[in-house]
Amino acid sequence: MNAGLKLAGLCAITLFVGACASARRSEPITGKSLENSAGLSEGRRVFIQQCHTCHPGGEAGLGPALNNKPLPRSLIKFQVRHGLGAMPAFKEDQISSAELDALTAYLVALRRSD
Amino acid sequence: MNLTVDLFASSHPGVRFFTVAALVVGLVFSAGCYAIHPSKGAGQTTFKGPRKMNAADVALPNGYVIEVVASGLTFPTGITFDAAGTPVVVEAGYSYGEVFTEPRLLSIGPNGTTRLIARGNNDGPWTGVTFYNGSYYVAAGDVRGSGKILRIGENGQKSTVVDDLPSRGDHHTNGPVIGPDGWLYFAQGTATNSGVVGLDNAEFGWLSRTRYPEFHDIPGRDIVLAGVNFKTLNPLTDDSEDTVVTGAYLPFGTPSRPGQVIKGRVKSGGSVLRVRPEGGEPELVAWGFRNPFGLAFSNNGKLFVTENGFDDRGSRPVWGAPDSLWEVERGAWYGWPDFVGGEPITKDPFRPPGKPALEFLLAEHPGKPPKPKAIFAVHSSANGFDFSRSEAFGRVGDGFVALFGDQAPTVGKVMAAVGCRVVRVDRDTGAIEDFAVNRGPVAGPASRIGGGGLERPVAARFSLDGSALYIVDFGVLLQSKEGSKPQAGTGAIWRVTRKEGHR
Numbered sequence: 001m002n003a004g005l006k007l008a009g010l011c012a013i014t015l016f017v018g019a020c021a022s023a024r025r026s027e028p029i030t031g032k033s034l035e036n037s038a039g040l041s042e043g044r045r046v047f048i049q050q051c052h053t054c055h056p057g058g059e060a061g062l063g064p065a066l067n068n069k070p071l072p073r074s075l076i077k078f079q080v081r082h083g084l085g086a087m088p089a090f091k092e093d094q095i096s097s098a099e100l101d102a103l104t105a106y107l108v109a110l111r112r113s114d
Numbered sequence: 115m116n117l118t119v120d121l122f123a124s125s126h127p128g129v130r131f132f133t134v135a136a137l138v139v140g141l142v143f144s145a146g147c148y149a150i151h152p153s154k155g156a157g158q159t160t161f162k163g164p165r166k167m168n169a170a171d172v173a174l175p176n177g178y179v180i181e182v183v184a185s186g187l188t189f190p191t192g193i194t195f196d197a198a199g200t201p202v203v204v205e206a207g208y209s210y211g212e213v214f215t216e217p218r219l220l221s222i223g224p225n226g227t228t229r230l231i232a233r234g235n236n237d238g239p240w241t242g243v244t245f246y247n248g249s250y251y252v253a254a255g256d257v258r259g260s261g262k263i264l265r266i267g268e269n270g271q272k273s274t275v276v277d278d279l280p281s282r283g284d285h286h287t288n289g290p291v292i293g294p295d296g297w298l299y300f301a302q303g304t305a306t307n308s309g310v311v312g313l314d315n316a317e318f319g320w321l322s323r324t325r326y327p328e329f330h331d332i333p334g335r336d337i338v339l340a341g342v343n344f345k346t347l348n349p350l351t352d353d354s355e356d357t358v359v360t361g362a363y364l365p366f367g368t369p370s371r372p373g374q375v376i377k378g379r380v381k382s383g384g385s386v387l388r389v390r391p392e393g394g395e396p397e398l399v400a401w402g403f404r405n406p407f408g409l410a411f412s413n414n415g416k417l418f419v420t421e422n423g424f425d426d427r428g429s430r431p432v433w434g435a436p437d438s439l440w441e442v443e444r445g446a447w448y449g450w451p452d453f454v455g456g457e458p459i460t461k462d463p464f465r466p467p468g469k470p471a472l473e474f475l476l477a478e479h480p481g482k483p484p485k486p487k488a489i490f491a492v493h494s495s496a497n498g499f500d501f502s503r504s505e506a507f508g509r510v511g512d513g514f515v516a517l518f519g520d521q522a523p524t525v526g527k528v529m530a531a532v533g534c535r536v537v538r539v540d541r542d543t544g545a546i547e548d549f550a551v552n553r554g555p556v557a558g559p560a561s562r563i564g565g566g567g568l569e570r571p572v573a574a575r576f577s578l579d580g581s582a583l584y585i586v587d588f589g590v591l592l593q594s595k596e597g598s599k600p601q602a603g604t605g606a607i608w609r610v611t612r613k614e615g616h617r
Contacts, residue, residue: 022555026548028173035540035547048545049489053436056491057548059557060530062434063148086148086433088463 023065025113026057032113034106043106046099050090058110063087067111073104148529149467155522156531156570157593159562165590165604168566172608173553177508177616180550180608183584184226187605188215190586192242192498192573194250196221196268199578202231202245203586203607207238208257210521210591211598212319214238219250219266222607232270237262239286241407242498242573246292246391251275253300255286257320263290263300263389275393280305280383282320282329285405285422294415297388301419303405304383305331308459309451309475311366312429316349317524317597321366328365334382334401335447338477339363341372344429360429362451362475373477384450386419386442402447402483403440408498408573412541413511417442418487420496420515424454426466426526430475432459433466433526437496438486439513439539449483451475456485466526488513488544493520494533498573501541504580507612511541514549514583516571519559521593531558536571536585536610550585550610561590569604583610 027033034040047058051066058067063086071079077100083089095103169180189206196202200221207217217234234240237256244251250266261281265273275298281287285303293299306315311330315321320329327350339362348356348367361370380387380396384403389396399417408420419440424432435454452459452474465471490496495518502509517533534557536550552560552567559569573586589604 024555024557026551027175028548028551029553031176033175033547035545044545045543048543052546053489053492054434056494056532056546060528061494061532062492062526062528064529086467 021068022114023059023067024057025059025067025110030114034109034113037109040102040106040109042099043102043104043109046095046103047106047110050095051103054087058107066107067114070111073108076104076107148527151527151529153523153527154530155528155593156519156534156559156562157521157591157598158523159592161561161590161592161601163601163604165569165601165606166560166566167606169608171553171560171565171567173551174610175549177613178610179613180610182226183607183609184222184228185606186603187220187228187589187607188602189239189588189600190572190605190607191240191588192253193575193584193586193607194243194245195578196245197248201577201584201607202243202250204240204243204252205605206240207234207236208255209239209598209600210318211600213600213602215602217254219243219252219270226607230270231268232266232272241286241288242290244289244291244298246298249391251290251292251298251391253287253289255281257282257286258323261287261302263287263298265391275391276300276381276387276389276396279381280329280332282323282326283331283383284315284318284320285383288405288407289409291409291411292391293388293411293417296391298391299386299388299399299409299417301386301403301406301409302381302383303407303422304403304450305329307425307428308430308432309362310344310429311360311364312344312346313349314428315366322349330365331363331384331451332382333363333376333378334380334385334398335378335480337363337376337378337480339370339372339374339376340474340477341370341374342473342475343369346429386417399444400442400446400448402450402480404450406440408496408515410500410513412501413503418499418513420490420499421448422495422497423492424459424464425493425524427524430472431466431469431526432464432472434463434492436492437490437494439488439490439496439499439515439544440484441487443484446484447480452479453483455489456483486544488539488546490515490517490537490546491532493522493525493528495519495521497571498575498586500575500583502576502580502583504576506579506581506617507576507583508617509538513539513541514574514576515539516574516585518570518572518588521591521598523595524593524597530556531562534559534568534570536574536583550608559590561592568608569606581611584608585610
């Protein structure tokens with residue numbers, strides 16, 4: 001249990017520190033672009049269609065930043081499916097399972113592209 | 115900082131439980147606290163002039179360079195080029211915040227010098243300009259009169275091409291642009307946020323301008339109302355407890371009834387229109403927009419417009435509504451006031467947190483709205499734009515759109531500054547990528563994040579040869595619950611070109 005508490009604390013600290021890091025990942029800022037990255041085009045399409053308006057480029061906007069939240073893929077998917085706070089839930093008819101896999105891969109790649 | 119380990123990989127149930135618990139708590143803390151999170155909008159800051167200008171504070175994709183062309187302008191909103199390719203800009207002469215100055219048409223010379231071509235007659239805001247066959251065509255909003263399209267000769271002589279446009283409200287007369295068919299295309303924004311005159315319109319200023327308290331939205335075609343009404347306080351009387359009931363497309367304090375028909379007219383709000391440059395009767399091209407601000411023809415001759423989406427304000431607030439880029443189809447209805455980017459406004463994502471779902475205002479919809487070609491960030495204020503047409507600049511066919519930036523908290527709450535940049539819209543996919551943004555750990559106008567970069571890009575247009583993108587920067591606009599405070603003399607023009615060796 002001690003090990004669990006320590007890891008939980010580490011996770012909380014990681015989230016807190018991550019939330020303080022810059023979320024900026026666009027090409028003018030980083031000099032890199034995922035626009036033509038192999039294997040990410042579908043996830044990028046879903047992101048632009050469903051996420052970009054509230055989290056532009058993964059930065060904060062109407063909603064919070066995504067790029068500085070070190071969430072595991074499973075929790076990203078959980079939040080997309082169930083929503084949280086003001087964020088709506090996205091059901092299968094809006095984002096299919098395959099699209100959610102692709103979206104999650106894109107979000108992780110975007111986060112790492114700093 | 116990246117966490118690449120799968121934190122759910124542990125087989126120990128205690129570890130997994132507390133890991134999940136900590137992540138959920140962290141998520142709720144960082145993402146689920148919208149209701150208690152203070153708004154951090156682009157204009158929610160302070161400013162003490164003079165404005166700093168430093169091109170090095172603006173980031174661009176590799177191979178491009180930006181420079182300042184002119185500064186010290188007051189509320190510039192549009193740009194065109196004369197026959198010699200000299201940039202010519204309009205200063206609006208009016209800004210949100212009920213600040214009235216003098217509308218001006220200015221030629222920009224070397225080293226940022228300006229030469230006055232014409233001045234307005236208390237008829238701001240002048241929101242855009244185009245040059246065609248030796249004349250300038252200016253959209254003159256005239257919020258204290260009625261909207262117009264003016265023709266201005268190179269000697270400054272003015273005449274009116276179109277007048278009597280419904281421009282006294284929240285949104286004004288926009289454009290214009292010349293089409294490949296030789297017609298002059300322009301747009302007219304709606305009077306209100308979402309079809310109902312309310313207290314937000316008093317806060318904007320126009321409802322309290324005692325000359326026109328009866329002003330309201332006007333549709334492009336006849337419509338049938340559902341009879342939805344809204345009760346509010348009445349700011350037009352001295353009785354602080356006086357209330358009124360207001361229906362859609364009707365004056366403040368006038369209720370609607372189910373089945374009521376509102377007559378449409380060509381000179382309507384939320385519409386794209388066209389007229390012969392020499393004058394004559396305008397024609398309705400399309401309607402059902404909210405505030406169609408930017409107009410441009412693509413390289414294959416298709417008309418596109420940017421639309422400022424709904425705000426979270428007034429009697430009928432709408433939440434989470436993005437701005438849109440539309441391809442304009444002749445005769446089509448684009449959905450306002452009952453659709454958001456082609457989606458029904460009754461859907462849950464558009465319901466403001468803690469408030470009931472929205473109802474349709476129209477009993478019958480004039481058609482099925484098209485789908486937008488691209489959607490921009492909520493409250494980003496997608497405005498003037500142009501399509502690249504030269505390999506000298508690159509990205510031929512892509513759209514370059516000026517995002518003015520949010521006006522939170524007036525338009526609703528945001529968790530960070532939105533917009534205040536120029537984005538590129540992929541011609542094929544509608545994907546949006548940053549093109550010109552301020553450097554720094556967070557985004558926002560220079561007045562908020564520091565440095566000498568962009569403030570409020572309001573228009574973007576390519577030079578005659580297509581090799582340079584000119585960005586019109588409105589300048590500093592402060593925003594608070596009390597409204598807008600634009601800063602005169604802080605507007606600027608920027609120019610982006612491609613470096614030699616990258617072409």
